[in-house]
Structures are given as structure tokens and as C-alpha cells.
Amino acid sequence: MAIFGGAVIPPLTGRIADLMALRPALLLPLACYAVIAGFGIFARRRYAAGL
16 A cells, blocks of 8 residues: 555646646545545554454
């Protein structure tokens, strides 16, 4: 995931910024961070439950 995130997401963000504007382009990294945070919350709940 780190390779994908570092190799694909930044150029894709730049491409979206070139085609549209910077504000919509920054929604892509925001979505990625939301997925990471969601996974962290999910994993913490499973770890706390002892699963």
C-alpha cells in the first residue's frame, strides 16, 4: 500500500489539479487519509476486544 500511495496518488493528485483545480485535487489525499484512519479505528476495536 505504501508503494501504491507514494507512486500513484501524488501524480494522480497533480493530474486532477492540472485538469480542475487544487481544491478538488486535495480531496483524493483526504480520502486516502480517511481510509487509513478508518482502518486504524477498526483495528483498534478488534485489538481491544482481543480478537
